[in-house]
Amino acid sequence: MILQLEGLTAGYGAAPVLRDIHLEVPQGSIVTVLGPNGAGKTTLLRTIAGLLKPTTGRILFDGDDLRGVRVEHLVRRGLALVPEGRGVITELTVEENLRLGGLWRKDSAATMSEVYELFEPLARRNKSMGHQLSGGERQMLAIGRALMARPRLLLLDEPSLGLAPKVTAQIMSLLRQLRDNDGLSVLLVEQNARSALSIADAAVAMSLGRLAETSSGDMRAAYLGS
Amino acid sequence: MRTLLWSVAAAAGLVAATAMLDPFRNYQLATIAAYLCATAGLTVLTGLNGQLSLGHGALMAIGAYTVAFAQKSWDSLYLSLALAVVVTTVAGAVVGLAAARLRGPYLAGATLALAIAVPSITITFQSVFNSEQGLPVFLTPPRTLDIERWQALVAGGAAVLVMWLLANLSRSHLGRRMRAVRDNEVAASLTGVAVSRTQVLAFVISSACAGLGGALMAFLAQSVSPGAFPLTLSLFLLMAVVIGGLGSLAGALWGAVLLVALPDVIHSLTEGMVLKPAMASRLEGNLPLAIFGVTLIIVMLAAPGGLQGLFSRLLKRGHHAPNS
Amino acid sequence: MERFAFLTFDGLANGAVYSAFALALVLIWRAARIVNFAQGAMAVAAAYAAYAVTSATGSYWLGFAAALAGGMALGVLVERGVMRFTSHSAPLNQVIVALGLVLTIQAGLGMLYGNEFRPVGTPFSRDAIDVGGVPLLSQYDVFVFAAVLTIVLLLALLFTKTSTGLRMRAAAFAPEVSRLLGVNVGGMLTLGWALAAGAGAVAAMLVIPTELGLHPHAMDLVFVTSFTAAVIGGLDSPPGAVVGGLLLGLVLSYVSGYLGSSVTPIAAFAALLAVLLARPQGLFAASKARQA
Amino acid sequence: SSGGETPGGAKGDSTGVTDTEIVVGTHMPLTGPAAAGYSEIAPATKAYFDHVNASGGVHGRKITYKVMDDGYNPANTQTVVRQLVLQDRVFAILNGLGTPTHTGVLDFLKTNKVPDLFVASGSRTWNQPEKYPHTFGFNTDYTVEGKILGNYIKQSLPGKKVCFFGQDDDFGRDSLLGVEKVLGATAVVSKQKYVTSNTDVAPQVGAMKAAGCEVVVLATIPGFTALSMGTAARLAFKPQWVVSNVGSDHPTLAKQLGNAAPLLEGMVGVSNLPSPADLTDPWTAAFKKIHDQYNGKAPFNGNAVYGLSVGYLFVQALQAAGKDLTREGLLAAVEKNGFKGPGFAPLRYSKTNHSGYGGHRLTKVAAGVQVFFGDVFETDSADGSVNVFGEQRPTPPANTIAS
Amino acid sequence: MELHGIGVRFGGLVALEDVTLTATRGHVLGIIGPNGAGKTTLFNVLCGLIAPSSGSMTLDGKPLKPKPHQLTRLGVARTLQGVGLFPGMTALENVMAGATGSAGFLSALLGLPSSARSERVLRESARARLDEFGIAAYEKAYPATLPYAVGKKVALARALVTRPRYLLLDEPAGGLSEEEIAELATLIRTLRGTCTVLLVEHHMDLVMEVCDEVTVLDFGRVIASGAPQEIRDNPAVADAYLGVAA
Ligand SMILES: Nc1ncnc2c1ncn2[C@@H]1O[C@H](COP(=O)(O)OP(=O)(O)OP(=O)(O)O)[C@@H](O)[C@H]1O
Ligand SMILES: Nc1ncnc2c1ncn2[C@@H]1O[C@H](COP(=O)(O)OP(=O)(O)OP(=O)(O)O)[C@@H](O)[C@H]1O
Ligand SMILES: [Mg+2]
Numbered sequence A: 001m002i003l004q005l006e007g008l009t010a011g012y013g014a015a016p017v018l019r020d021i022h023l024e025v026p027q028g029s030i031v032t033v034l035g036p037n038g039a040g041k042t043t044l045l046r047t048i049a050g051l052l053k054p055t056t057g058r059i060l061f062d063g064d065d066l067r068g069v070r071v072e073h074l075v076r077r078g079l080a081l082v083p084e085g086r087g088v089i090t091e092l093t094v095e096e097n098l099r100l101g102g103l104w105r106k107d108s109a110a111t112m113s114e115v116y117e118l119f120e121p122l123a124r125r126n127k128s129m130g131h132q133l134s135g136g137e138r139q140m141l142a143i144g145r146a147l148m149a150r151p152r153l154l155l156l157d158e159p160s161l162g163l164a165p166k167v168t169a170q171i172m173s174l175l176r177q178l179r180d181n182d183g184l185s186v187l188l189v190e191q192n193a194r195s196a197l198s199i200a201d202a203a204v205a206m207s208l209g210r211l212a213e214t215s216s217g218d219m220r221a222a223y224l225g226s
Numbered sequence B: 001m002r003t004l005l006w007s008v009a010a011a012a013g014l015v016a017a018t019a020m021l022d023p024f025r026n027y028q029l030a031t032i033a034a035y036l037c038a039t040a041g042l043t044v045l046t047g048l049n050g051q052l053s054l055g056h057g058a059l060m061a062i063g064a065y066t067v068a069f070a071q072k073s074w075d076s077l078y079l080s081l082a083l084a085v086v087v088t089t090v091a092g093a094v095v096g097l098a099a100a101r102l103r104g105p106y107l108a109g110a111t112l113a114l115a116i117a118v119p120s121i122t123i124t125f126q127s128v129f130n131s132e133q134g135l136p137v138f139l140t141p142p143r144t145l146d147i148e149r150w151q152a153l154v155a156g157g158a159a160v161l162v163m164w165l166l167a168n169l170s171r172s173h174l175g176r177r178m179r180a181v182r183d184n185e186v187a188a189s190l191t192g193v194a195v196s197r198t199q200v201l202a203f204v205i206s207s208a209c210a211g212l213g214g215a216l217m218a219f220l221a222q223s224v225s226p227g228a229f230p231l232t233l234s235l236f237l238l239m240a241v242v243i244g245g246l247g248s249l250a251g252a253l254w255g256a257v258l259l260v261a262l263p264d265v266i267h268s269l270t271e272g273m274v275l276k277p278a279m280a281s282r283l284e285g286n287l288p289l290a291i292f293g294v295t296l297i298i299v300m301l302a303a304p305g306g307l308q309g310l311f312s313r314l315l316k317r318g319h320h321a322p323n324s
Numbered sequence C: 001m002e003r004f005a006f007l008t009f010d011g012l013a014n015g016a017v018y019s020a021f022a023l024a025l026v027l028i029w030r031a032a033r034i035v036n037f038a039q040g041a042m043a044v045a046a047a048y049a050a051y052a053v054t055s056a057t058g059s060y061w062l063g064f065a066a067a068l069a070g071g072m073a074l075g076v077l078v079e080r081g082v083m084r085f086t087s088h089s090a091p092l093n094q095v096i097v098a099l100g101l102v103l104t105i106q107a108g109l110g111m112l113y114g115n116e117f118r119p120v121g122t123p124f125s126r127d128a129i130d131v132g133g134v135p136l137l138s139q140y141d142v143f144v145f146a147a148v149l150t151i152v153l154l155l156a157l158l159f160t161k162t163s164t165g166l167r168m169r170a171a172a173f174a175p176e177v178s179r180l181l182g183v184n185v186g187g188m189l190t191l192g193w194a195l196a197a198g199a200g201a202v203a204a205m206l207v208i209p210t211e212l213g214l215h216p217h218a219m220d221l222v223f224v225t226s227f228t229a230a231v232i233g234g235l236d237s238p239p240g241a242v243v244g245g246l247l248l249g250l251v252l253s254y255v256s257g258y259l260g261s262s263v264t265p266i267a268a269f270a271a272l273l274a275v276l277l278a279r280p281q282g283l284f285a286a287s288k289a290r291q292a
Numbered sequence D: 001s002s003g004g005e006t007p008g009g010a011k012g013d014s015t016g017v018t019d020t021e022i023v024v025g026t027h028m029p030l031t032g033p034a035a036a037g038y039s040e041i042a043p044a045t046k047a048y049f050d051h052v053n054a055s056g057g058v059h060g061r062k063i064t065y066k067v068m069d070d071g072y073n074p075a076n077t078q079t080v081v082r083q084l085v086l087q088d089r090v091f092a093i094l095n096g097l098g099t100p101t102h103t104g105v106l107d108f109l110k111t112n113k114v115p116d117l118f119v120a121s122g123s124r125t126w127n128q129p130e131k132y133p134h135t136f137g138f139n140t141d142y143t144v145e146g147k148i149l150g151n152y153i154k155q156s157l158p159g160k161k162v163c164f165f166g167q168d169d170d171f172g173r174d175s176l177l178g179v180e181k182v183l184g185a186t187a188v189v190s191k192q193k194y195v196t197s198n199t200d201v202a203p204q205v206g207a208m209k210a211a212g213c214e215v216v217v218l219a220t221i222p223g224f225t226a227l228s229m230g231t232a233a234r235l236a237f238k239p240q241w242v243v244s245n246v247g248s249d250h251p252t253l254a255k256q257l258g259n260a261a262p263l264l265e266g267m268v269g270v271s272n273l274p275s276p277a278d279l280t281d282p283w284t285a286a287f288k289k290i291h292d293q294y295n296g297k298a299p300f301n302g303n304a305v306y307g308l309s310v311g312y313l314f315v316q317a318l319q320a321a322g323k324d325l326t327r328e329g330l331l332a333a334v335e336k337n338g339f340k341g342p343g344f345a346p347l348r349y350s351k352t353n354h355s356g357y358g359g360h361r362l363t364k365v366a367a368g369v370q371v372f373f374g375d376v377f378e379t380d381s382a383d384g385s386v387n388v389f390g391e392q393r394p395t396p397p398a399n400t401i402a403s
Numbered sequence E: 001m002e003l004h005g006i007g008v009r010f011g012g013l014v015a016l017e018d019v020t021l022t023a024t025r026g027h028v029l030g031i032i033g034p035n036g037a038g039k040t041t042l043f044n045v046l047c048g049l050i051a052p053s054s055g056s057m058t059l060d061g062k063p064l065k066p067k068p069h070q071l072t073r074l075g076v077a078r079t080l081q082g083v084g085l086f087p088g089m090t091a092l093e094n095v096m097a098g099a100t101g102s103a104g105f106l107s108a109l110l111g112l113p114s115s116a117r118s119e120r121v122l123r124e125s126a127r128a129r130l131d132e133f134g135i136a137a138y139e140k141a142y143p144a145t146l147p148y149a150v151g152k153k154v155a156l157a158r159a160l161v162t163r164p165r166y167l168l169l170d171e172p173a174g175g176l177s178e179e180e181i182a183e184l185a186t187l188i189r190t191l192r193g194t195c196t197v198l199l200v201e202h203h204m205d206l207v208m209e210v211c212d213e214v215t216v217l218d219f220g221r222v223i224a225s226g227a228p229q230e231i232r233d234n235p236a237v238a239d240a241y242l243g244v245a246a
């Protein structure tokens, strides 16, 4: 298990947004979280990434309790988050954003050319400021930047947002490929249930801050009605 | 309607208060009222519309000098105050047109330079403005009233009027437009808000208020001079509105009260201390200033939303307590 | 013509010291996205440290080192002790805290050292070198130019060539995202404050001898002029600060020489307005942000 | 404001006076950019009052001196003076400092009939007995000073090219007026001005150098005296400096110039009060004793002597006003005049004249010490001639308290 | 609404080149294309946020020289890609901001009853919109706390309160669930007839379902346009945009 959540409760004020969450992400698997708006999916990812302190419960990453671990240390341990709404640093150039993603890595130059190969609009615009990019280009940049860290666990919050269908498909196949070849684990939050479920090893449904685990087959049935 | 009721109540309170206070307290009340005009205007500009001004002291100076000139030629106070508002409105429109192109620190820099430039005009054209020494403001106080009480009534009345108008404004669609421009200019323009025009309007309104505040200062001091409108005044006005609570006009009131009361309180605190002469001459003046500075910092750290933010938070908690 | 040449050199010499302090303002803006109104007061405090050391040891350079070290220490103290706890979502709060610091520091210095002016020496002669009857720059002016140039180069290196510079900028623009990317945002802020305060202290050491002398308010006017210079140049740009400072120095010197010294604030305002109306983000503005 | 009855029964306003206490107030810049120098005055005056109080006070009343910081901001002056008058109910305002600051409160003090004694500035504004009957100046006014400086140049530096460098307000203006009254309107070949908010004086100094000035009259505050001299030295410009009283206190200048203090050598100045450096002067010696006892480690410089002198004169006035102290009585006593004290020149107070001292003595810096030389001169601020004032000062009374 | 030969350049980058298209009154026109193709830029030109370097536009047959803030008066409303709400206002105020009040400056300043009345009317209609979208519960919430999709709905409501005749939607379905997209499709269909809709969207099902015509941009040029079905089967479109998985 690369990630285990045990009885996680968290929120922004008095009323908790996440209630008693138990979840496991096995090493080298893709787990997707589906659920209606406001269910708490974004909150779940932010809590795992350390941006929000859980009120109760534990987060185990590689078996280590993450309590007390500073956010900025997580990425070096192999945990990366692509935040909802992109989080591109718009005052930096494309290349600077990417560099920032893997500053401490020796092989970052190689990774960068891989990212450029994958998202060829970024390569074209590598000297542009983040704020000049189109919506989809920003999303590519945010994902590419997370890949720069070569994480072992990737938390993706609606990665398909604003991307052309072709690019979404590319990303999904990339995730599958990284899982198969490099043992990458992914916790994927998506509204685009079809593409998410197409690569997921497991799926959980979330509503009103609670998880209801089901097999991805059931989910497929529930969400896609097939 | 609610605002009108509030204003009438405030006016009645004012009349009653001035009757009870001694002359010095009345003068302080009048000073608070004069500051309030300026801070309320600044709250509209900075809080509502998101434009930062470090030059409101200069606009106050324009209002003050207008009153001095006007009183010299006709000695009719209300007319002079009105003229001061008109003149600063025009000045505000000119500055506002330039300001509407600028954002953030660039606007801060421009208005800061304005705050420095306006007083130096009085020195450059000293035959008109009489340099640092400034001009007297002629007044004919009423015979029936204590002069300080009269000052408190006039300044207080003006402040109530300003607060009433600005409260109406900020609750109306105009106030909403200003906030829209503050929050997201593109989205604002796409919802039909003329961004520059709204910014100029906010600047004009705010200038008119600052001009009235300055005019009242001149009326209170019975004199005007550039030294009374230094850069620090502009900075203190900004401090007042932020410490008071930038979001609301009530914050402007707290700010104005603070500007007058805090130095007074600190003075009486430090006055009681008995010190060795060597220490005394160093601490005198400096100690109150240090306490003032530390107070500012502490308030900002403890109440990021300013005093008004703190109060409304406490109030809310009070409301919730019985239910939960 | 001689007068013009004289005023030109006077303007350049003054402009250089404005540039020096404007650089410190640019540095803190880049590192923390705040206009540090306390920078002047902090720099004066550092200059008092230099004064104390120089008086005790008789060495200008030991004093200079003390100013640099003291300034950086004060920067760290201010960031760790106060600024860190101000709300980042309300940038004005930081301005007000900075103003509170100004009052506190100046009052503190007044209590410690009194209100009188203290002389500050220079390491090189300030006597202007006379060429054909026109007094040109002094050795000290050359020293100031060299110092400014050094600071600009160091800043350029830091921000464009090192990963620390990249981290600093990222931390300033987007603290939360930067933390997710492994940037120690707190550390970067502290570093930024230390560097900026150090640069400010050096600038104060350069400026104060050319002014009335050391005094709790010694940097008040310099702050205003340098801030104006930094805004003219574009707050994000170190070369902009230098150009802005020199430009302003020249304008003020000409205006002072030909129109009178009381006109200079009006001229500064006019110059600033002229530049900003043409380029609302200063002379060296980065590309305009896309709107939608 | 309401008057009170004195305990003795005489009619008049005795606000601020009890059997055991007299409360007086002042406004001074204790903080802010203008505080340099000026902030030393009030503590010195206070020290003098402490000294008097320690010997039993005046007619059994101790003097309480309330010093309010106005930061040299006229708006603050308005507030603190009202606080003193309306809240603290002071008997009089003493030695309020600054032309722009004090000008603003003249009308208020008049309305409230508060004695406004010995204003600390050389403006001629204070001398308007019909308009401001409660206000009295103290300093030798700037025009008188200018005339005396001009007279010195006329007599001792004839034929030299004279320039003038002054503050761009009534200080510089009145001083230049005085200089030109004596030397003639065309005699000053270059007239330069500065404002305190612009510390680059090189353009002005450069212009004076270019004009070939041999004598430069400075109507400058100390900081700008030092700055002008330093700038001139940088430009290898070495005129004879002739400096107004405000900006010619040697200890203050020397301290500010530090290593460059030798530039002050030969500077001609004027003063009406004894030099703090000259301990052979009986007044200086007497004041130093009081200063050391009651004003601790504060520097004993021109500002200290000034503050002590103000205290001395005020006590003289209180003594003259008699046991039944009223505001009216005090004003009458000042108008009656006859005060003699540390000053070289005479005080000009009368029913028709509310200006302060009427003259100066010249000083020169030689071998690092500022010494008086020549006669004491006296004149008016109009077109009267500059005369030698021959009368000697008395020696300080026992205990340095006038009786 | 017609565009003729629109071209836009950013430095060396050609964002739009010779774009000509016509939006038929009452139709829904889909605009699709790869990321960075110039769709948002096209909207920006239509709104006057960017001045095109070439080309001309007409609206209702009259030449259009748009200024952003005058668009609502011309009956044009637009949503932004992303959310684009006013962070300092509640959801309700955000929606109200879209509508222009009838009260004038003086009546607002003096707080006259007419001003209060127009405010009340605005508030009611804004509330009705929120209710219609099923997000009335978020009325008092600030945008930062809204789930992404709720924010998008608020933005849509803000555009609709002006009762526009032309509606430009930039990725309205982003972040919405399948169910909500179905609702959105219903909404757009109800607008058809009264309102001309320009729809930029990457969600192909939605595009196919609601659009009368579709135009495809790639590298700033129109590479295809026609009925949805034709577009889907166009190999060039499939290659540039849809990819294999579609
Ligand atoms: N900063 C915040 N402060 C207060 N409440 C918040 C905050 N952020 C989110 N919430 C609330 O928490 C709940 C869950 O929000 P969250 O963003 O996690 O939902 P989500 O499942 O990601 O929805 P979506 O699919 O629309 O993105 C919502 O009710 C939301 O209003
Ligand atoms: N202000 C600008 N400065 C420089 N380049 C810009 C600017 N605005 C847009 N661009 C570039 O123009 C191209 C078109 O951008 P646009 O936003 O129109 O794309 P889009 O079709 O909306 O893409 P997406 O589907 O990703 O939103 C992009 O490559 C973008 O980076
Ligand atoms: Mg979400």
Ligand SMILES: [Mg+2]
Binding pocket: A134, A135, A136, E039, E040, E041, E081, E170
């Ligand atoms: Mg787009």
